[in-house]
Amino acid sequence: MYRSLALTIGLRYNRAKRNNRFISFISLTSMIGLILGVAVLILVLSVMNGFDRELRQRILGMVPHVMLQGYEPLLEWQQPARKLSRQNGIEAVAPYIHLQGMLTHTSHVQPVVLYGVDPVAEADVSILPQHMQYGMLNDLQAGEFGIVLGELVAHKLRATVGNKITLVLPEASLTIAGIMPRLKRFKVVGIFQVGAELDANLAIIHIADASKIKRLNGAVEGLRLKLTDLFNAPTVAAQAIAVLPDKYFTNDWTRSHGNLFQAIQLERRMLALLLLLIVAVAAFNIVSTLVMLVVDKQGDIAVLRALGATPATIMGIFIVQGCVIGLMGILVGSVVGIVLSLNITEWVAWLEQLFGFQVLSAEVYFISYFPAELRWENVLWIALISFSFCCLATLYPAWKASRVNPTEVLRYE
Numbered sequence: 001m002y003r004s005l006a007l008t009i010g011l012r013y014n015r016a017k018r019n020n021r022f023i024s025f026i027s028l029t030s031m032i033g034l035i036l037g038v039a040v041l042i043l044v045l046s047v048m049n050g051f052d053r054e055l056r057q058r059i060l061g062m063v064p065h066v067m068l069q070g071y072e073p074l075l076e077w078q079q080p081a082r083k084l085s086r087q088n089g090i091e092a093v094a095p096y097i098h099l100q101g102m103l104t105h106t107s108h109v110q111p112v113v114l115y116g117v118d119p120v121a122e123a124d125v126s127i128l129p130q131h132m133q134y135g136m137l138n139d140l141q142a143g144e145f146g147i148v149l150g151e152l153v154a155h156k157l158r159a160t161v162g163n164k165i166t167l168v169l170p171e172a173s174l175t176i177a178g179i180m181p182r183l184k185r186f187k188v189v190g191i192f193q194v195g196a197e198l199d200a201n202l203a204i205i206h207i208a209d210a211s212k213i214k215r216l217n218g219a220v221e222g223l224r225l226k227l228t229d230l231f232n233a234p235t236v237a238a239q240a241i242a243v244l245p246d247k248y249f250t251n252d253w254t255r256s257h258g259n260l261f262q263a264i265q266l267e268r269r270m271l272a273l274l275l276l277l278i279v280a281v282a283a284f285n286i287v288s289t290l291v292m293l294v295v296d297k298q299g300d301i302a303v304l305r306a307l308g309a310t311p312a313t314i315m316g317i318f319i320v321q322g323c324v325i326g327l328m329g330i331l332v333g334s335v336v337g338i339v340l341s342l343n344i345t346e347w348v349a350w351l352e353q354l355f356g357f358q359v360l361s362a363e364v365y366f367i368s369y370f371p372a373e374l375r376w377e378n379v380l381w382i383a384l385i386s387f388s389f390c391c392l393a394t395l396y397p398a399w400k401a402s403r404v405n406p407t408e409v410l411r412y413e
Contacts, residue, residue, distance in 0.1 A: 026285070026288055026289045026292060027289045027325060030282065030283075030285035030288075030289050030325060030329070031325055031328060031332075032329070033281070033282030033285055033329075034279065034282045034283060034326060034386065034390070035329050035332045035336060036282070036333065037275065037278045037279035037281075037333065037386070038279060038333030038336075038337060038382060038386055039334075039336040039337035039340060040278070041275040041276065041278075041279060041337070041382050042333075042334065042337025042340075042341055042374075042378065042382055043337050043340045043341050043344065043372075044271050044272075044275060045268065045271075045272060046337075046341035046344070046373060046374045046375070046378070047341075047344065047370070047371065047372050048268035048271065049268075049372070049373040049374075049375055049378070050345075050370075050372040050373045051371055052268070052373075053371065053373050054195075054371045055257075056230070057127070058127070058194050058195060059197075059198070059257060060253055060257065061126065061127035062198050062202075063253050063256060063257055064252075064253065065224075065225055065226055065227040065236075065252060065253055066224075066227065066236060066240065066250055066252045066253075067096075067224055067225070068080075068084070068222055068223040068224075068225060068237075068240055068241075068244070068248055068249075068250050069221060069222030069248065069250070069251070070222060070247055071247050071248075071249070072247065073216045073217075073219035073220065073221060074095075074219055074220050074223075075217075075218065075219040077095050077219075077220050077223060080223065080244055080248075081094075081095070081223055083244070084223065084225065084243070084244075087236070087239060089227055089229065089232055089235075089236045089239075090225050090227060090228070090236060090240075091124070091125075091226045091227060091228055092124035092225075093121075093125070093224070093226075094117065094118060094121035094125045094126075094223070094224045095117075095118055095121065095207060095220040095223055095224070096115055096207065096221065096222060096224050097115070097116035097207055097210035097216070097220055097221045098113070098116075098221055099113075099116065099169070099210060099213065099214065101114060101168055101170060102167070103149075103153065103165050103166070103167055103168075103203065104157075104165065104166045105157040105158060105159045105164075105165040105166070106157075106158060108156060108157045110153055110156045110157050112150075112201055112202065113201055113202055114147075114167070114202075114203045114204070114205055114210070115202070115203075115204055115205075115210075116206065116207040116208075116210020116211065116213075117204055117205075117207055118207050119137045119138045119140050119206065122137060122204075124226065125225070125226040127194070128148075128192055128194075131193055131194045132190055132192050133151055133190075133191045133192060133193045134160075134161045134190055134191045135189050136190060137190065137204070139189040139190055140189060140190075140205065140206040141206065142206050142207075142208035142209065143208065143209070144187070144206075144209075145184065145185065145186050145187065145205070146186065146187050146188075146189035146205070146206065146209075147165065147167075147186040147187065147188055147203055147204070147205050148188075148189060148190040148192060148203065148204040148205075149188060149190075149191050149192075149203050150194075150198060150200060150202045150203065151191055151192065152199040152200035153199070153200060153201065153202070154188070154191045156200075159188050160188065160191075161188050161190065161191065162187070162188060163188045165185070165186055165188060166183055166185055167183065167184045167186055168181055168182070168183055169181065169182040169183070169184070169213070184213060186205065192204075207220060225240065230253065233253055233254055234252060234254060237250040237251075237252045279382075279385075279389060280389050282329075283326060283386060283389035283390045283393050284393045285393075286325055286390060286393040287393050287394075287396060287397055289322070289325065290318055290321065290322050290394060290398070290401075291400065293318070293321070293397070294397055294400055294401040294404070301314055301404045302404060311402035312402070314398070314401050314402040314404070315398040315399060315401065315402045316398075317398075317401070318397055318401050319391070319394045319398045321394075322390060322391075322393060322394030322397070322398070323387070323390055323391055323394060326386070326387060326389075326390025326391070326393070329390075330383050330386045330387055333386075334382070334383055337379070337382075338379065341372050341374040342372075342374055344370060345369065345370050348369075348370040349369065349370070
């Protein structure tokens, strides 16, 4: 009965028009603070989730999960590839050759990392074939010296499909004219765009052409492994070494890009903590609202006590009132945060187009657009934690209200 009475009076206080406008203002600011805190927390976590997703799908879709390399060039690589493909956790295996150099076209120069790949096998271990902007990966044919460029590489070189570009290798050749740098002409047969930093520094050639350039006589440098669970890369790499001879060594994405992933995880945790503190501050603003309300409603409290209301009932009234304020702020903030999270990518792209600037440049950041991924479990725990803060914030004012002495109050009424 008392619980019902506390709920009824608490809800009535929230609906009633207050004579004290300052209390109404404090109550409104508390609610607005909660709305902003919850909305921003949902939005920021969604953006960090988006960065995490893009790292997994785009960067780690292009970067080898595990690279198995021989101390010497591998001429018979098919047998270890078949052996590895039968191991648990390994989806596919493909050969590769790694090069570095400078690409030049007209008066433009761009340093790049080149990978010699088998176009057929590469489709099993990389997302590259799904992100070709012009041409196809299969346009790379052995002996034709074709090249596929990242979109930003092509833009910097002012090169398009069909153009001839020159590769300058970081080694020299001795000729009758003296020491000359090694050069090789390539024809651009495709351009890819994954929306990541790889667009600015990666180029792909056929593995047979790469073998000729590095004078490997048909051999390859190593094998690239695609894993079922990329987070098991160190374990799978150790297992791969165990089933092969000692002439191999491994490298995995946790060494090449693990710091980037760890940085995103750390930033997400720290931002969540900081924004939760903002939500906590907004929630505890309810304390000032309720304390002032208790002072304003001392007469009502005294009358209720005189009519037989217990201290627990009085506490319940103000707990209900504070929780309703908090619940309204959390619900509105959650809706605002969800709407922002679902549309932030399109809105940022629209603003970039409208004002002619780019928020994330692929030359600086590892992706070139603003990602977001809303996870409903994040919304749920944000709402629950925020509501817990609000409930805690009501306890002290409610306790003070329950300690009001009706005799002292009614004496001066």
